Amino acid sequence: MDQQDVQKLYCAHHHWMKSLLAGKLQCVDDAADLAQDAFERLLKKDLRFDSLSGGRHYLSRIAHALCIDFWRRRKIEQAYLESLQHLSEPYSxxxxxxxxxxxxxxxxxxxxxRLPGKIKxxxxxxxIEGLTYNQVAERDNISVASVKNYLAQAILRMTMFREAFDLD
Known part of the structure; x- marks a missing residue:
């Protein structure tokens, strides 16, 4: 999409997008931030819509994905802060x-x-848990060779993902 197309979508749907997100998130400030993120994503995509309603449909899909990311991040933040409370020495x-x-x-x-279940x-x-290959093999009733294979696949897939999405 070029900047003019995004501008048209922005003018036509920004208020609707903020309202949609505010209803999902129960917070107007977070909704405004995520609405901006949604339109920024559109600027980065090479998309064409046959109508403004097609753009609105795509924006609703982006809104849903942004909410999931938002809630996941909040859950991670909460777990991180809770883990800091359990440290023997205060962490500042x-x-x-x-x-x-x-x-x-x-x-x-x-x-x-993004990893398949067994590999993950x-x-x-x-x-993370610090188990040995033998312990994992015994626990999951698989061979040590399978453990090594799954680890190699995990590292390969994570490396490919990191490179594809520039997550350095």
Whole structure:
């Protein structure tokens, strides 16, 4: 889409988009931010709509995806803050440092969510839970070779995802 097309969609649907998001999020400020994000996404896409209603339909799909991302991020932020409360020594960091850590966790979560179940489970068991290959193989009733294979697939897929979406 060129800038004029997005501008037409913006004028025609911005208020509707903010209202839609405000209803889903129960927060006008967050809705305004996500509405802006939706139109920014349109600027980055090479799309054509046959009508303004086609654009509105696409915007509603973007709104749904943005809400899911928003809620997932909030859940991650909450879990992160709760985990800090359980540390034996108080952890102090400024807001920027917290946001950097949360951004990294969100990116890792995005990558993990795209892995098939067995591969994801194996990767988490080894890399996060600290289980050995033998422990994972025994727990999941698979061979050690399968554990190694799943880990290799996880690393390959996550690397490809990171490169495709520039998540460095």
């Amino acid at each position: 960091a400024d807001l920027t440092q917290h946001q950097i850590v949360i951004d990294i966790i969100v990116k890792a979560d995005r990558m993990l969510c 489970r194996t990767f988490i068991a080894v890399q």
